[in-house]
Amino acid sequence: MGAEGPRLPTAAERRRPPVIGPGHTFATVTDKISTIVLTRPTTPGWLAGFLVSFSLMMLLFYAIGYLLLEGVGVWGINIPVGWGFAIVNFVWWIGIGHAGTLISAILLLLNQKWRTSINRFAEAMTLFAVASAGLFPLLHLGRPGLFYWLLPYPSTMGVWPQFRSPLVWDVFAVSTYFTVSLLFWFVGLIPDLATLRDRAETRAARILYGILAMGWRGSAMHWHRYQTAYLLLAGLAAPLVVSVHTVVSLDFAVGIIPGWHSTIFPPYFVAGAIYSGFAMVLTLAIPLRAAYGLEDFITMRHLENMAKVMLATGLIVAYGYAMELFMAWYSGNTYEGFTAWNRIVGPYWPAYWALILCNVVIPQLLWFKRVRTKVPVLFVLSLTVNLGMWLERFVIVVTSLHRDFLPSSWGMYTATRWDWAVFVGSMGLFLTLLFLFIRFLPMISIFEMRELVSETEAGSSD
Amino acid sequence: MIEPAAYMPGPEMNRLQWRALWIGVAVLGVCILGAFRSPAQFFHSYLLAFLFWTGMALGCLAIAMLHHLTGGSWGMVIRRLLESGSRTLPLMALLFVPLFFGRHWIYSWTRPMNLPRQQLEYLDVRFFLTRAVLYFVVWLALAHWLGKWSHEQDRTGDRRLLRKMQWLSGPGLVLYGLTGTFAAVDWMMSLEPRWYSSIFGLLIIGGQVLSAMAFVIVVLVLLTAYQPLGRVLQPRHMHNLGKLLLAFVMVWAYLSFSQLLIMWSGNLPEEIPWYLHRLEGGWRWVGVLLILFHFALPFFLLLSRDLKRTGPKLALLAMLVVVMRMVDLFWLTAPEFSPGRFHIHWMDIAAPVGMGGVWLAVFAWHLKTRPLLPVGDPYLAVVLEGEHE
């Protein structure tokens, strides 16, 4: 406009680190990211990490094998605590997945350029986390081979799923979520697969990436439709991700178990999911950027922004805890009051207090810029939040169940070694997939980095 | 520094202020006459008006703080409107006084009642008043400091003021979340003692933010008919605001449906009566109206890029949202006074309109004293030049 505007503040003045290091061109971003996949030899570090993850995955398969032979009795679940580790881990993993979708979809819609260098790998994290999550309800069925009974198909028995049950909603929510995440991730990968195809050095790699790239040639018309479809997918994925954790929360809230039947559950579960998801992105991104020298792409600004998102969602989670406690008191409902009190001072009090410490108290450090910009501190904080969010699900699942309405039906729950084996093993599955992804696919979206370069070259301010 | 005088509102703001004031005072006067005929009805309608306009002011405050934290051009063009909206809070504090004196006509718990011990402790008149005073102190302080610093920024363009506002907005939003929630419990949830819902605070806060967003869109589009905003605003500004309106409409629908689904599924005797009161005897049709015009119609229309970029169309839709916010608050409060039988009184419309006139007068009075854009903000130039969306 015509007004004699003030000089625009420069990046240095604004004291905000840029989203991409200086001096990069189309060629350098392409080469730097694609060589990690194409030419860089397998490093001992990668190999060691992969081997550890792979052995943990073997542990998972072993534990699953034993479980299938013996039945779910090898786990610690009992009556009244029918939902043990399996549901805790399911909710934990699926929550972790949510940050990936959030980063790629919602930040894309909000036009947040800083998402570009972390979205691909966050999306991969989503896929692998959802894969790990999906395992648990299937195993918890007791007879996983009959999982297809959950789907509406015209069976000879003439019965159908019960659509008033949130457990059936879950089947639809999680499978839709996995499908849409896969589509989103794959669509995002197509142009980069074409880059790998064109730069591959071996014939096998060229053929493999060529098949996956589906003949992408970067035609202007294709890009035009591609961008439209990508934005539409983002627009669809954003409400989807909210709905998925809402349905997970409804698994609890729709029933009338004290401590579960609470209307705050949907928004508070969604916030918790984003909270743990961002914590996991930090947990993975911090070592990755160090190992692959990606400090130019995953800058301090990314880490700080993620820390801010963690702080905000963590506060919503804390609000959820506060509302649960307040309403348990205000309602004057004996059962609600007892459940809340039992969480705080009952047999599982250490878990409750540890979760408050990890999720509410310690993360308040993130208010300080000095904490948000110290990488090692952030790393420790992200681990704390991961732990805290796992404990939260443990407390919700176990404390509400172990004290039934009838004191004669009270019981305790202790995880067995098979519970732990499956849990730790699921981390192995997740990490194995992640290591393979880092090795064989570009972990940062190359074409979107080129877009970012084109904008910085044009002298645009952000 | 951008020349502040170039962005001062014209004489039309003065006209708006006085017209709104006269209409407001006249309509409120008629309502007070009505109060002599049926004081109970007067206070029921007064509560509706008070909740609506307090919510509007608080929503403005919340969006302003959100903008300070996140930045972005969307907030720069509405910041002055938000600040003027939040600076009407002293008026609302004043208007709380009649509400307090009319509490016997509104809240059943002010009479002896068989309630759980905890509710008797919480819903105690003195405690109720103390809390209300506390809420207003917090809100007035936030609105005051943010308004003051923003004003200083206009004059000096000092960069530190930006940091200060940012610094206050984080804790400010936390405080708003807590006070807004408990105010919702005190003033609305307690209309039906025994009933409780842990999502209720968020639901009301979401509604307040939505009201404020819709309201500032309407005002902004009206102002584009005049200078200086007429030459500054571009379709992309409206586009961004339209996107946010869509998001807030979806949040409102999400929170409302979550509560409904959980309570409907649980079907517990301490929860479901609240919905039965709102779904029987004609109230159901108000609910249907909400689904259609508070959610479905705005949602589908706002999906259109063209509509979001066309100021007048967007403003018309935002106007609908503002009206539906009122209907929503009516549906949340009025059935308590007439459960199972639909009932609407002329004062249910007159009281919000009258109070709205006075509110708008104060809003316009604040608005006309400062430039319509935050001229001292270092990012304003970026917004005006519009290098990026």
Add this chain to the structure above:
Amino acid sequence: MLMGRTKPPIYGLLAEFDTPARLVAAAERARKEGYRCMDAYAPYPVEGLAEALKFHHTRVPLITLIGGIVGGLAGYFMQYWIAAINYPLNIGGRPLHSWPAFIPVTFELTILGAALSAVLGMLGLNGLPMPYHPVFHVPRFALASRDRFFLCVEATDPKFDRQTTQRFLESLDSRGVFEVPH
């Protein structure tokens, strides 16, 4: 291929540019010159390129909308039919047609339908997967996925002439013009 015409001896001519701005300018010039059968290739979605080539409308949003509506309606009526008509069952005294409980699955299937339509629609309209395309014969074209920008004028264009088009493309500040065989 256009009907009634013999197949042109080559696919077209490909000009290489080293900045996106040059490509957009070249596309605009070629359009003004009267060329219609053209395509531009870039390593990322270049702003203004589709406009320069007059590609405005895409049917992807419409396809997505239809997919979403079909998914949502099918989801809702499936539940209604199962719960209220085919196998009516009293569950905790809830009505057979429990509309609040049917919303979550309806929502999920709306999203699923829309997302599948968006991706398949985009791929379908783009004609992907396409195992073979002549532009890949030009060795330099491998850089279209790295840092180079290409404009291809196809031989099917009525204005196409092997010599004049080549001269025209060379005049556009290009780094080189290559023949694209079939």
